[in-house]
Structures are given as structure tokens and as C-alpha cells.
Amino acid sequence: MHDLYVDAAMPGTSRISKLIRERDDLPDTVSHEMVGKLLHGEALPRWEKLLCVVQQLCDMAVSRPVAEEERGRFHALWLAAERGRQRRPKAVAAAKPYTLLMLGVRDFSGLPLRPEVGDVAITVRRRKPEEGRYGQISSISLNGRLNFRGGLGRRAWPHTVRRLAKVGDADHDELPTRAREEVAVEDRHPERVTNRELALLDKWKVPRRSSLADYRALHEALDSATEERPMQVVLENHPALLANVITGNHGVWVGPQVRLGDQYVSDFLIASQTSAGLRWHLVELECPPARLTNAGNQRESPTLRHAI
Incomplete structure (x- = not known):
């Protein structure tokens, strides 16, 4: 869903909802709130509503995907998610779709995603989807959202993850450094410190x-x-x-x-x-009797230059 949304140039949820409402060839309407929840993986609606969003994004996508193929693909994923929710206990079934993903249900892209604390996630940047964003996972929320080290509200939904570098992978030792560098660049007020620091x-x-x-x-x-x-x-x-x-x-x-x-x-x-x-x-301390300037020309002495 996120890839299709990016291909459609990431339109606003209100615009998507308005365009769906103006069409007479779709089976239902979808509020902008529901569109936002769909894109963030916070809801699993009826198939008719999901179909409306998929069809509208297909029509807006730059690559012009085949709508019939996309409908079939999303219908299969929707069935898998719906069946997985029905098989779970009530407390789990009421959870958000990406919480189910964390509990073992396959994710909506068909790729198994099992992030753990310490893994480095390479995610899609919202404004620059062609660039990756690096973050080391510090915790995983109950709704499945990945929280990254460094604060600043750095987090991501699992469906935006392009790749996970697991502890033990060949390049895992290098990626946390890159993640810390990104935190430093994004911090607009590096002079501020927390009570913990x-x-x-x-x-x-x-x-x-x-x-x-x-x-x-x-x-x-x-x-x-x-x-x-x-x-x-x-x-x-x-x-x-x-x-x-x-x-x-x-x-x-x-x-x-x-x-x-x-x-x-x-x-x-x-x-x-x-x-x-x-x-x-x-x-930097120096010997107390040492001179700060030369006796002759009153310029800085070697001792002062060494200290500086």
C-alpha cells in the first residue's frame, strides 16, 4: 500500500477521499480519516473500502499499474489478514494490523518481518522516498511501530522498512554509527540535553x-x-x-x-x-612560572602556543 501511495506522488488523505466520493464506479466512499489509518496500517476495513483506495491510487500512480492485478493482489493480502485476525483471541484480534504482524502474521507485502531491539531498520523517507533512513530499534510499541534510538520522535511503521540488518549480519556493526550520524544531523538544537544525559x-x-x-x-x-x-x-x-x-x-x-x-x-x-x-x-594547564609572551617582542610564547 505504501509503495502504491508513493507511486501516486503521496497525495493528501482528504484529496483521496474527495476523489473517491466524486466517482460513481466505486462500491463505497472512504473518509479521509480511514484513508490515513489505511496508509499507516492502523485499520483493516471492509474489502469494499480497501478496494476504493487501491483503485484510486492505481489511477493516480505515475507508473500506471494494472488495476486488475493490483485488486487481486490486495484482495489476497486482505483475506490473509482477515483470516489471521479471526483465528486470534479477542484481545489480539482487536489489535492493529501491524501488531498482528509482530505476533507472526505475515506482513502486507508478503515478506516476513521480525524486527527486534538492536536491529537497524532502513526505512523509506516520506519526502525523499528514493533515499533510505537509518535507525537502530530501541523498542517496539504495542501497535507494532518501531521506535529508534536517539529520541527526536524517530520511529517508523513496519511497512516502510526496506531492509532489516539483524544483529550478527556482516554490516550490522557499521550501520548503528550511520544511524547516530543521522540523529546528529536531524537534531536542530544539539545544545539541549536531557535529564538522563x-x-x-x-x-x-x-x-x-x-x-x-x-x-x-x-x-x-x-x-x-x-x-x-x-x-x-x-x-x-x-x-x-x-x-x-x-x-x-x-x-x-x-x-x-x-x-x-x-x-x-x-x-x-x-x-x-x-x-x-x-x-x-x-x-590546558602549564607551569606557573612560564611566560605567556616573549620578553623581546611581546608575542605569544612557545608555551602559550603549545597550550592553545
């Missing part, structure tokens, strides 16, 4: 402002340190000193010795949250 930073949160004891420890280290390490130790023991120089009305987190990839380690990584979102700050 913030909870991962709890061990670094600085709950208070700097105290007199913090400042004394800093002054002692500055007076005696001849290398970088003593400054690292005192700031790790008194993280409020770093948190105090960053604006974070909704919280500040200070993490020491944070690895960035395989080659770099930041002395400190500071996260600050304001109404504009979460901001990250990298801190």
Missing part, C-alpha cells in the same frame, strides 16, 4: 562556590609550584576554583583528565548550563 555528569558536578580555603590552597600552589603537576592536584581537589570562572546559572561540572579520542587528553573539561543550553570549555 545530565545524570551522566553527576560525579563532576560542583555544588557550591569557591570558599576561602579554596583560594588559600590556590595561592600556596602558585607560590611553590615549579611545574604543572601541583596545579593539577590542587584544582582537582578544589574544582570550585574552575567552576567560579565559568557562567553556569543552572549548573557547572568539572571533569579532570578527560580523554578526547585516542591522541588528546584535556587537563579539565568544564560543562556549564545556562538558558541557552550546555557549553563545553577545555582547560
